[in-house]
Amino acid sequence: MMRISSTLPIGWLVMLFPKIDADPADGFVTENELTEWHLQQAAKEVLHRSMREMEVHDKNHDGFVSFAEYEPPSWVKNDNNSFGYDMGWWKEEHFNASDANGDGLLNITEFNDFLHPSDSKSPKLLHWLCKEEVRERDTDRDGKVNFDEFFHGLFDLVRNYDEEDHNSSHPSHDSLESPARHLFSQLDKDGDRLLSEEELLPIIGKIHPSERYYAKQQADYIISQADSDKDGRLSLLEMIENPYVFYSAIFSEDEDDDDYEYHDEFR
Numbered sequence: 176m177m178r179i180s181s182t183l184p185i186g187w188l189v190m191l192f193p194k195i196d197a198d199p200a201d202g203f204v205t206e207n208e209l210t211e212w213h214l215q216q217a218a219k220e221v222l223h224r225s226m227r228e229m230e231v232h233d234k235n236h237d238g239f240v241s242f243a244e245y246e247p248p249s250w251v252k253n254d255n256n257s258f259g260y261d262m263g264w265w266k267e268e269h270f271n272a273s274d275a276n277g278d279g280l281l282n283i284t285e286f287n288d289f290l291h292p293s294d295s296k297s298p299k300l301l302h303w304l305c306k307e308e309v310r311e312r313d314t315d316r317d318g319k320v321n322f323d324e325f326f327h328g329l330f331d332l333v334r335n336y337d338e339e340d341h342n343s344s345h346p347s348h349d350s351l352e353s354p355a356r357h358l359f360s361q362l363d364k365d366g367d368r369l370l371s372e373e374e375l376l377p378i379i380g381k382i383h384p385s386e387r388y389y390a391k392q393q394a395d396y397i398i399s400q401a402d403s404d405k406d407g408r409l410s411l412l413e414m415i416e417n418p419y420v421f422y423s424a425i426f427s428e429d430e431d432d433d434d435y436e437y438h439d440e441f442r
């Protein structure tokens with residue numbers, strides 16, 4: 176076992192444990208509790224970054240970012256064929272989709288959504304993501320996604336999300352086509368053999384895995400490493416016995432950024 180543990184104050188874990196063991200507070204930390212805790216920490220960190228980013232763009236310091244203030248980089252403006260422009264990231268449409276109350280300005284909540292659309296719950300923004308997805312996949316330019324466009328591009332993203340432990344690592348084309356057709360027909364609610372923007376909504380979160388996906392992966396990892404008695408959850412003792420698992424999981428993310436993230440949690 177690694178000896179990093181001796182440098183970690185046990186008191187830190189003792190204080191941390193009840194913060195994670197919240198739903199319910201039963202003396203055990205579950206995958207779900209770890210995921211939720213990680214999401215809270217990540218959301219704080221992301222919002223903090225957005226606040227700093229906002230200071231850069233909010234030129235008149237009114238606490239809002241207007242579309243004019245959010246100047247796209249010049250390489251995007253001067254080149255219509257550039258990746259960034261095609262992506263729509265700097266388009267007014269993306270800005271408008273982030274502007275929940277439609278006042279033409281983004282407050283910090285809206286600006287944070289603007290920067291992290293796939294973690295947003297805003298229906299307007301999720302719809303925008305679907306629209307961009309159709310635009311990107313729609314090679315025959317009919318405004319919708321047909322089966323070929325779905326199969327050669329989208330399906331892989333969606334499939335890998337759910338079936339991490341699928342059996343063969345290189346399944347044949349044929350063995351994938353039938354599950355792809357199945358999913359396609361499930362999504363094609365109006366049965367026109369094309370997927371519209373609305374019909375992509377149920378899978379948009381899988382196309383753009385949000386923070387929850389990574390949080391859950393990390394929770395699974397922590398439990399797999401520290402669950403000594405294999406009951407699928409962690410006791411405080413298991414945490415204390417495996418402190419390096421938490422240390423690396425919790426402090427792996429940009430230590431260089433600044434001291435904000437997790438440290439003030441434990442003062």
Ligand SMILES: *[C@@H]1O[C@H](CO)[C@@H](O)[C@H](O)[C@H]1NC(C)=O
Binds near residue numbers: 252253254255
């Ligand atoms: C980019 O395209 C828009 C409309 O599609 C056009 O109005 C604009 O002039 C173009 N800009 C450049 C630099 O080509």
Ligand SMILES: *[C@@H]1O[C@H](CO)[C@@H](O)[C@H](O)[C@H]1NC(C)=O
Binds near residue numbers: 267268271277278279
């Ligand atoms: C964005 O919204 C503004 C009004 O706030 C409107 O004038 C503009 O045309 C919209 N742009 C797009 C691309 O929808």
Ligand SMILES: *[C@@H]1O[C@H](CO)[C@@H](O)[C@H](O)[C@H]1NC(C)=O
Binds near residue numbers: 275282283284285
């Ligand atoms: C920003 O505006 C949205 C939409 O009006 C609102 O729901 C949200 O609470 C606002 N955020 C802040 C921090 O004021």
Ligand SMILES: *[C@@H]1O[C@H](CO)[C@@H](O)[C@H](O)[C@H]1NC(C)=O
Binds near residue numbers: 342343
């Ligand atoms: C994978 O599939 C093959 C046959 O398709 C089977 O023999 C094997 O046991 C499977 N492996 C796992 C881990 O399920």
Ligand SMILES: [Ca+2]
Binds near residue numbers: 274
């Ligand atoms: Ca607004």
Ligand SMILES: [Ca+2]
Binds near residue numbers: 366367
């Ligand atoms: Ca359809």
